[in-house]
Amino acid sequence: MHVGINIPMKRTVKKLRRNFQDYGLGVTLGKVCSGALAVACESRTYRIYRIKLDRYVPAELDTGGFELRLLDQEENSLIDQIEGLEEWLFGEIREKLKTGSICLVALEGEQVAGFNLVSFGEIYMPLVNMTRKFRDNEAWSEQITVSKNFRGRGLAATLRLTVFDVLKDRGVNRFYGGTLPLNLANRKLSKKVGFREIADIRYRRFLNKKTWAFKRIGQNDKAI
Ligand SMILES: CC(C)(COP(=O)(O)OP(=O)(O)OC[C@H]1O[C@@H](n2cnc3c(N)ncnc32)[C@H](O)[C@@H]1OP(=O)(O)O)[C@@H](O)C(=O)NCCC(=O)NCCS
Known part of the structure; x- marks a missing residue:
């Protein structure tokens, strides 16, 4: 009870x-x-960033002693850890993997140090309450998270660069992600690995009336 x-x-x-x-x-x-x-009402801005993977040149990666690999849908303990790191993913990971998403995990022993969940095709973006259909050569980063104890050691950057390789091998040449503008850590990380901020999606709802506004980002807006 x-x-x-x-x-x-x-x-x-x-x-x-x-x-x-x-x-x-x-x-x-x-x-x-x-x-x-x-x-009664909601108002949220989502900053979208993109990298053109056909122009990305892979480099030798130092994984810093972590094991990096793709997660399997049978790996219950790892899935539980990932869902514990990000509440919005609670109960979602297995279903997403079943329907084609991939999740790159960084492990220290049996512990999840970080992960990057990437999806394809039709994707719901909860922050701005909208669905977008991505093309076959495109992918969307649903979540990148590094567990608190492992932050500041370059792990998120390593996860990103490894995912770029995985996606390139799958024929993806446009990789997108989104973040709240206040999330400076993620924006700096994105910039560091080669993403460019390209647009803002502003979602507003008052009672049942919903609106979405899209704004391309100019050169001046990009500075962080
Ligand atoms: C954002 C996040 C993934 C970064 O993980 P991390 O492993 O600590 O990042 P890295 O060590 O690889 O840092 C790479 C770059 O990101 C930037 N960065 C990372 N953390 C930062 C912080 N707290 N403040 C400012 N910049 C930061 C820096 O530019 C850094 O490069 P530098 O060390 O050469 O300056 C982590 O803070 C996190 O999990 N946050 C919560 C979840 C989240 O916001 N995810 C993104 C939205 S999906």
Whole structure:
């Protein structure tokens, strides 16, 4: 009886704690307020970035002692760890792998140090409540996360560069991702490995009325 009430509560507390650790108090409070207001209205901007993989030249990679490989849908313990790192993926990973997504994991022993989940075809973007269909030669990065203990050691960059190789081998030549503009760590990481910020999607909802605005990013907007 209590389990049904406690699990969502625990997940919410964990999510708040993780947001605080990842983004600080300001962003966390902003998210709480927008969560509370979300019944009536929402407003969110999603910055989209892209790399043209046909122009990307693979380099020798130092994996820093981590084992990097693609996740298999039978690897329950690793899937649980990944879903524990990102609450929005809870219960989602296995289904995504079944329907063609790939997930590159970085392991230290049996521990997931980081991962990059990549999907293809028709993809729902929860942050801006929209679905986009990607072409056969395109891919979308759903999530890249490095566990807190392993950050600042170049692992996210290694995950990205390894995924570029995997995607190139599969014939993908346009790789996209998105982030909240306030997520400077991810924006700097993206820039460092060769992504270019190309557009903002601004989603707004007031009661049942939803609007989406798309804006290309000019040269001046790119500086971070
Ligand atoms: C973003 C994230 C994946 C970076 O992981 P990481 O392994 O620490 O990143 P790296 O060590 O490979 O850093 C690569 C570059 O990213 C940038 N960067 C990483 N963390 C940063 C931070 N906290 N502040 C500013 N820049 C940062 C730097 O430019 C860095 O290069 P440098 O060390 O030469 O300056 C990690 O902070 C994370 O998991 N965040 C939470 C999840 C998230 O926001 N994911 C992205 C949205 S899907």
